[in-house]
Amino acid sequence: MSFFIVITLASCSKSDEDIMEEPQTNTFIKKGQFGGQDITYERKNGMNFFQGDIVLSDQQLTEDNSVNKGGASLSRWPGGKIYYTVASNMGSINANKITNAVNEYNNKTNTQWIPRTNQTNYVEFIFGSSSGYDGWAHIGYRGGKQNISLDQNISLGSVIHEMGHTVGLYHEHCRKDRDQYVSIQWNNIQNGQAYNFDIYDSGTDIGPFNINSVMMYWPDSYSKNGQPTIKRANNTNFTYNRTGFTTGDINTIDTMYP
Numbered sequence: 548m549s550f551f552i553v554i555t556l557a558s559c560s561k562s563d564e565d566i567m568e569e570p571q572t573n574t575f576i577k578k579g580q581f582g583g584q585d586i587t588y589e590r591k592n593g594m595n596f597f598q599g600d601i602v603l604s605d606q607q608l609t610e611d612n613s614v615n616k617g618g619a620s621l622s623r624w625p626g627g628k629i630y631y632t633v634a635s636n637m638g639s640i641n642a643n644k645i646t647n648a649v650n651e652y653n654n655k656t657n658t659q660w661i662p663r664t665n666q667t668n669y670v671e672f673i674f675g676s677s678s679g680y681d682g683w684a685h686i687g688y689r690g691g692k693q694n695i696s697l698d699q700n701i702s703l704g705s706v707i708h709e710m711g712h713t714v715g716l717y718h719e720h721c722r723k724d725r726d727q728y729v730s731i732q733w734n735n736i737q738n739g740q741a742y743n744f745d746i747y748d749s750g751t752d753i754g755p756f757n758i759n760s761v762m763m764y765w766p767d768s769y770s771k772n773g774q775p776t777i778k779r780a781n782n783t784n785f786t787y788n789r790t791g792f793t794t795g796d797i798n799t800i801d802t803m804y805p
Contacts, residue, residue: 582749587742622687627804630669687715704789
């Protein structure tokens, strides 16, 4: 089995080939509270980025999240039904990846991604950078319209990853028990980016830690020197390919959406 950090309260992994291509203007590192926990996040282009690719609303950073702590039902999609639409400028390549990712969720998990007709609570897949490899998403169910942004060169596995944030999954490397399984190589992390490796203990851990989870960071995420930023706990390297769901990923989602 594998395992994720779950939510009630939503980055993605950044490797040398997986860096956001958005303009780096108007960027500020800020501190706030999320789920009753002190966090550090990045305010960029009018949005709040947590752990790189999880976008938090201003309300999520200001309201009392104690009732939503640990994957409460208010942050999960009612009935496991997620209505979605695709922006007209997405392009056929990513549109095909979205279709394939939707099929993965619909065929393997208890969630159902359904094309939107007139629903007011839904997700829109929007186009990000024409040259990037990354994406971002809002975390969990908020109500109203929320977005998943996909760069032109994003992989199918990373589309599934971003959709995981929408479902309510955090990053695997931020689980409360992660230090039993992995070792963060703090000296290899880019200056000012170490907060992306903080443990998020306001979420709920489901199942055992899974280093191959689709929600795991890459081994060299945010590396400043090409060396690993995450190793196994015994200090050996691990090879990770984000190709799709593991059994543990599926079990986690189905636990959240029985």
